[in-house]
Amino acid sequence: MEPAADAHDPRTFTMDGRDVPFEAGQTVLRAALAAGRYVPHLCYHPEFDPHGSCKLCTVKLNGRTVASCTTLARAGDEVESDTPELQELRRNLVQFLFVEGNHFCPSCERSGSCTLQAVAYDLGVMAEHFSPFFPDRPIDASHPDVLLDFNRCILCELCVRASAEVDGKHVFALSGRGAQKHLIVNAESGRLADTRLAVEDKAMDVCPVGVILRKRRGFLVPIGERKYDQRSIREIATANAGSSARPPAAREP
Amino acid sequence: MSRDLSAILAKYEQDPLRLVQILRSVVAEDGYVSKETITAIAERLALPRGRVEGVAGFYAFLPTEDVGRYRVLFSDNVTDRMAGSVELRERMQEAFGVRLGEVSRDGLVSIGTTSCTGLCDQGPAMLINGRAIPRLTRARVGAISAMIHGRAPIETWPLNLFEVHSNVLRKDALLSTPLEPGAAIDAALARGPESTIEEVKRSTLRGRGGAGFSTGSKWELCRAAPGEARYVVCNADEGEPGTFKDRALLADYADLVFEGMTVAAFAIGAKRGFLYLRAEYPFLLEPLEATLADRRRRGLLGEAIRGVAGFDFDIEIHVGAGAYVCGEESALIESLEGKRGIPRNRPPYPVTHGYRQAPTIVNNVETLALAAMVVRHGHQWLRARGAGKSAGTKLMSVSGDVERPGVYELPFGVTVREVLEAAGARSVQAVQVGGPSGTLLSPSELGRRLMFDDVPTAGAFMVFDDSRDILQVLENFATFFAHESCGFCTPCRVGTALQRRMASALAKGFGTRRDVKDLARVARVMRASSHCGLGATAGNVALDALEKFRPAFDRRLGTLEVMPTFDLDRSLAPAREVAGRDDEQAHLRREEER
Amino acid sequence: MAADHQKLRVATTSLAGCFGCHMSLLDIDERLLELLERIELDRSPLTDVKRVGPCDLGIVEGGLCNAENVHVLREFRRNCRVLLAIGACAVNGGLPAQRNHLDVRDCLQTVYLTGAGIRRGFIPNDPELPLPLDRVHPLHDVVKVDYFLPGCPPPADAIWKFLNDLLAGRTPTLGHGLIHYD
Ligand SMILES: Cc1cc2nc3c(=O)[nH]c(=O)nc-3n(C[C@H](O)[C@H](O)[C@H](O)COP(=O)(O)O)c2cc1C
Ligand code: SF4
Numbered sequence A: 001m002e003p004a005a006d007a008h009d010p011r012t013f014t015m016d017g018r019d020v021p022f023e024a025g026q027t028v029l030r031a032a033l034a035a036g037r038y039v040p041h042l043c044y045h046p047e048f049d050p051h052g053s054c055k056l057c058t059v060k061l062n063g064r065t066v067a068s069c070t071t072l073a074r075a076g077d078e079v080e081s082d083t084p085e086l087q088e089l090r091r092n093l094v095q096f097l098f099v100e101g102n103h104f105c106p107s108c109e110r111s112g113s114c115t116l117q118a119v120a121y122d123l124g125v126m127a128e129h130f131s132p133f134f135p136d137r138p139i140d141a142s143h144p145d146v147l148l149d150f151n152r153c154i155l156c157e158l159c160v161r162a163s164a165e166v167d168g169k170h171v172f173a174l175s176g177r178g179a180q181k182h183l184i185v186n187a188e189s190g191r192l193a194d195t196r197l198a199v200e201d202k203a204m205d206v207c208p209v210g211v212i213l214r215k216r217r218g219f220l221v222p223i224g225e226r227k228y229d230q231r232s233i234r235e236i237a238t239a240n241a242g243s244s245a246r247p248p249a250a251r252e253p
Numbered sequence B: 001m002s003r004d005l006s007a008i009l010a011k012y013e014q015d016p017l018r019l020v021q022i023l024r025s026v027v028a029e030d031g032y033v034s035k036e037t038i039t040a041i042a043e044r045l046a047l048p049r050g051r052v053e054g055v056a057g058f059y060a061f062l063p064t065e066d067v068g069r070y071r072v073l074f075s076d077n078v079t080d081r082m083a084g085s086v087e088l089r090e091r092m093q094e095a096f097g098v099r100l101g102e103v104s105r106d107g108l109v110s111i112g113t114t115s116c117t118g119l120c121d122q123g124p125a126m127l128i129n130g131r132a133i134p135r136l137t138r139a140r141v142g143a144i145s146a147m148i149h150g151r152a153p154i155e156t157w158p159l160n161l162f163e164v165h166s167n168v169l170r171k172d173a174l175l176s177t178p179l180e181p182g183a184a185i186d187a188a189l190a191r192g193p194e195s196t197i198e199e200v201k202r203s204t205l206r207g208r209g210g211a212g213f214s215t216g217s218k219w220e221l222c223r224a225a226p227g228e229a230r231y232v233v234c235n236a237d238e239g240e241p242g243t244f245k246d247r248a249l250l251a252d253y254a255d256l257v258f259e260g261m262t263v264a265a266f267a268i269g270a271k272r273g274f275l276y277l278r279a280e281y282p283f284l285l286e287p288l289e290a291t292l293a294d295r296r297r298r299g300l301l302g303e304a305i306r307g308v309a310g311f312d313f314d315i316e317i318h319v320g321a322g323a324y325v326c327g328e329e330s331a332l333i334e335s336l337e338g339k340r341g342i343p344r345n346r347p348p349y350p351v352t353h354g355y356r357q358a359p360t361i362v363n364n365v366e367t368l369a370l371a372a373m374v375v376r377h378g379h380q381w382l383r384a385r386g387a388g389k390s391a392g393t394k395l396m397s398v399s400g401d402v403e404r405p406g407v408y409e410l411p412f413g414v415t416v417r418e419v420l421e422a423a424g425a426r427s428v429q430a431v432q433v434g435g436p437s438g439t440l441l442s443p444s445e446l447g448r449r450l451m452f453d454d455v456p457t458a459g460a461f462m463v464f465d466d467s468r469d470i471l472q473v474l475e476n477f478a479t480f481f482a483h484e485s486c487g488f489c490t491p492c493r494v495g496t497a498l499q500r501r502m503a504s505a506l507a508k509g510f511g512t513r514r515d516v517k518d519l520a521r522v523a524r525v526m527r528a529s530s531h532c533g534l535g536a537t538a539g540n541v542a543l544d545a546l547e548k549f550r551p552a553f554d555r556r557l558g559t560l561e562v563m564p565t566f567d568l569d570r571s572l573a574p575a576r577e578v579a580g581r582d583d584e585q586a587h588l589r590r591e592e593e594r
Numbered sequence C: 001m002a003a004d005h006q007k008l009r010v011a012t013t014s015l016a017g018c019f020g021c022h023m024s025l026l027d028i029d030e031r032l033l034e035l036l037e038r039i040e041l042d043r044s045p046l047t048d049v050k051r052v053g054p055c056d057l058g059i060v061e062g063g064l065c066n067a068e069n070v071h072v073l074r075e076f077r078r079n080c081r082v083l084l085a086i087g088a089c090a091v092n093g094g095l096p097a098q099r100n101h102l103d104v105r106d107c108l109q110t111v112y113l114t115g116a117g118i119r120r121g122f123i124p125n126d127p128e129l130p131l132p133l134d135r136v137h138p139l140h141d142v143v144k145v146d147y148f149l150p151g152c153p154p155p156a157d158a159i160w161k162f163l164n165d166l167l168a169g170r171t172p173t174l175g176h177g178l179i180h181y182d
C-alpha cells in the first residue's frame, strides 16, 4: 500500500518512457487520458465505474499485462502502451468483436459516430481476419421510439449500468454465458415496449455502438459531419487533456 | 399461471443472496424455471426481473425451457469419451429418437452433454435430473432407458445405479494419519489465533486449488483486514476436468475438512462458513449435511464451540448450478451472493473484500484438510514430505489409459513416471497434468516432477496412450472452455469460441495452415488479456500441443494455406433441395490440392 | 512487387458485389492513365477477357453468394500471385450477408413461389444457374487473401494510395480518413 497522497501533489508513472502525472486513486487509463495520452478503450466511460471487460485498454505494467481502466496508478510504475505488440493485441481484440456480431457498417446508422469503428480505424484494422460467426440476433422494434439492434452489441454493459445506476430502472440485463452471452430487457415478454425505457433515459446515450437507436433519427447527420469524420477518436479522447475541466467525478475501483 | 413459491422461498428466507439455491429448488421440482416463475421470484425477492433471468441463464443446470421429464446429460470429458460415452449416448438418442440437446416429442426426455462430472475414474458417467450415474455400460443405459420409457420415478430406481466409489488407491500422511474430531480445534484453542496462523505459515502450506498461495499468509491477511464480519469458504467446486480428489475427501474425510474450516474460522475470527459444493456431486450432499449435524451435536459447530464463549461458527452448504468458472474464488463469491458467476476485478482480493464485501478466505477442500492436520500435528508434520518449496503430499486424480484409475496421495516432487507406474500405464503418448488448463506432457518429459516449481497441478492427471488422437483431446478441451467461458471479457468469450471452431476443424481434417497459426495467435491473445484464470489458461493445451505434438497437426493438413472454413458442398444443400437439382453444377467439390 | 519495369498484369472481378468498388476505381480519374502505364489488364469487367490467366495481382470485389462466385474466386486465387479483397462485401460479406440469418430455402420460395405478384411460379432448376450458398461468406473464408481494402466502396484516394503502395513494393497503409468501413 502506498501512503495516502496529497491530491494536490501529483505523482508520476511513466508511459512509453514519458512521465504521466496522476492523482491519488486515479486509474492508469484515466491519468493517461488526462495527460493527453490515448489508450484505446471501449467499455470505459468517464461517468461510470470502470468495468474491465473489453480489454482494449490492456497495457504492460512493469512487464505484466493488465487492463489500464481497472488498475490504480502508482508512482514509479513503468507502463508500456503504444508498442507494436500491444497494438497487435488490440487489433485482434477488435477483430474478435467484429466477427462475434454482425457489423455491416454501410447500413448502420451509427457509422461515423461509432466507438468500435473509430477504435478500429485508429488501430488500422483492415479486415476481420477470422471467420465471422454471423449469429442470428433478431432486432426488437416493439418500442414506439426506440429500436434495438442486438447484432452490434459488444456486451460492454454500459446500458445495463446506466439504466440501473442513473435511471434506476434496470431496463437492460445480461443473460447466457460465453459466446451465448446476450443482452436482455427487463420484461417477461422479452420486448422493449414492455419495459420502462424512455427516450430521456441515460441508457439511451451510452451505447458505444449501434444497438440502442432512436427511431426516425437515423442518418440525419450527413457524411463528413459525423463524430469521427473530421477528427480521429484519438484526437477527440485527448482533446480536454490538461484543461482543468475534468469529467464528473467518478468512483474509482 | 404462476406456481406457488411459498415453501421454497420460506426455506431460503426469501433471501436474494440465496437466489441460486432458490432457482435450483424450482428446477428440482418443475424441471425448469418458466418465464412466469422468473417474474414471480423477482417480485417476491424485490429484484429486477432481468437480474433473475440473467442468473438462470448463466448456469447450465438452471434451464429456462422445458427439458423433458427426464433430463439426461452425458459427462463429456475426454476420459468419458475414451470410455465409450459417445456410442452410448448415440444409442440412447436413437432409442428415443432425439437429437443432441433436443426434447423428445412426447416431452419425456432430452439428451445432452455436460462438462466433466468428476467421475473420470468410473466413467462414462451421466447426470439424470441432476443425479449422477457412473460406470455406464450398454446394459446400464438399456436399463435406464427402459425405466424412462416406463416413466418410473427416479426415486424408485435401483440404488446401486447411483453408487459412487471413492477409489482411494494410495494413502500417505494426510489420508492415513488419524485425527479425532475436535483435536485440531483443541490444538488451535490452545495456541490462540495468532500462533495458529503462525504454525500454518511455518508449515509452508500452499493452496491445493491451483494457484499455490501461502495458506498461512492468506489467513493472516484476512485476519488483519478491517471489518466486522469475516467468512470462511471451502471451495468444493472441483470443476477442472479430470479432477475428482475433493470428491473422495468429502466422501471419506468430511469431518477433517470441516475441522479445517473451523480452525480457519477460529484463526481469522469468522462466524459463518460456506462449503461451495459443485452440483455434479449431489450424492455428497446428504452425508455432508449429516456430518454437519453430527458436529453441531458434538459441540464442534454452533455456539460456544468446545465450550469457549464467543467461539461461534457454523457452516452452510451452497450447491452450485453447473459453471466451472465458479471455482474461481471471486466468481464463487458472486455465485454465493446469488449472482451470475462473473469473476470480479482484483484487487481488491477476497481476503479484504470477499463475501458481501467482507474479509473472506477461500480455500480448497484439500488445503483445509491439511491445515487441520498442521494445526494438530505441528508444522513439521507437513514438511516431513515434499520437495523444494512444495511441502507435503498432493492428492492426484489419475484417469484415462491406466489400469488402476483413482485417487493417489503422493509426496510433492514425485515424477510423472512414478505416477504412471503406480497407476499402471503403458505405451503412453501424452499426459495432461492439471486438467485442460494445465500442462500437456510428451513422453520425453516423464522425468519431470509434480510440484509448484516444475509441473504444478491441482490434482488432475489424465493419461493418453498411443491409440489416442491428440487433436481430439484438443477439440474436447477447447469445447470445454468455450462452454464454460463466462463471457465477461472479449478475449476469452470470443477466443474460446474461435479456438473450439479451429480445433474442431483440425480434428476433422478440415484444418489449414492458417488455423494452426491462428490457434497460437488466439491462445496468446487469451493469455495476455483475459480477465481471469479461465481465459488465461484456455490456450495452454493448444500451445503445448503445437509445440510438442506438431506432427499430429501436420499429418492432417492439406497443402493449401487456406481451405473453406465450412463444408462448401453442404452449404449448397438447402438450395439443391428446393430447386430439385443434383447435377454436377449443383455441387462444389473440395479444391484439388497442389 | 514491381522491381523491374515490366508492366504488372492485373485482373479484377465482381462477385456478390454491386460494381461500386469498380466505379470507385474508375473514380481515380486522370490518375487512371498513370496507372495504366504501369499495369495491364487481364480478365476484368473493363476488358471483356473471359477467363483469368496468370497475373501479378487479382482484385476481387464482392463476397461469395453462390457456387459460381466460388469457382471464379478459386480461379483468381490459382492465377494471381497476390489477391486483394476490395470493399465491404469482399472483406466481410457486406450487405448481401445480411441475409445470413434467413433460411435460403425460404428466400428462394419467397422469390419464386409465394412473393407478391407471383402466379404459378416455380424455382428454376436449370444447371446453368448457379445455386446460392446457404450463407454469404467473405473471401477469406474460402481462399487465402493477401490484402484487404475495406469501404463501401473504398474512396478513390484510398484505392489509389493502396495500389501505389503495392506497385512500389511497400506494405499498403491507410491513415485516418482513408480507412473507412462505410
Ligand atoms: C477458472 C478457475 C477455476 C477454479 N476452480 C477451482 C476449484 O474447482 N477448486 C479450487 O479449490 N480452486 C479453484 N480455482 C482456484 C481458486 O480461484 C482459488 O485460487 C482457490 O480456491 C484458493 O484455494 P487454495 O489457496 O486453498 O488453493 C479455480 C481458479 C480458476 C481461475
Ligand atoms: S456498430 Fe459500429 S462497427 Fe458495428 S456496424 Fe455499426 S458502425 Fe459498424
Ligand code: SF4
Residues within 6 Å of the ligand: A152, A153, A154, A155, A156, A157, A158, A159, A160, A183, A206, A207, A208, A209, A211, A212
Ligand atoms: S447495447 Fe450497447 S451499451 Fe448495451 S451492452 Fe450492448 S454495446 Fe454495450
Ligand code: SF4
Residues within 6 Å of the ligand: B325, B342, B343, B484, B485, B486, B487, B488, B489, B490, B492, B493, B530, B531, B532, B533, B534, B535, B536
Ligand atoms: S477470462 Fe473467461 S471466464 Fe474469465 S472473466 Fe473472462 S470471459 Fe469470464
Ligand code: FES
Residues within 6 Å of the ligand: A040, A041, A042, A043, A044, A051, A052, A053, A054, A055, A056, A057, A058, A067, A068, A069, A070
Ligand atoms: S476499457 Fe478497460 S477493459 Fe474496456
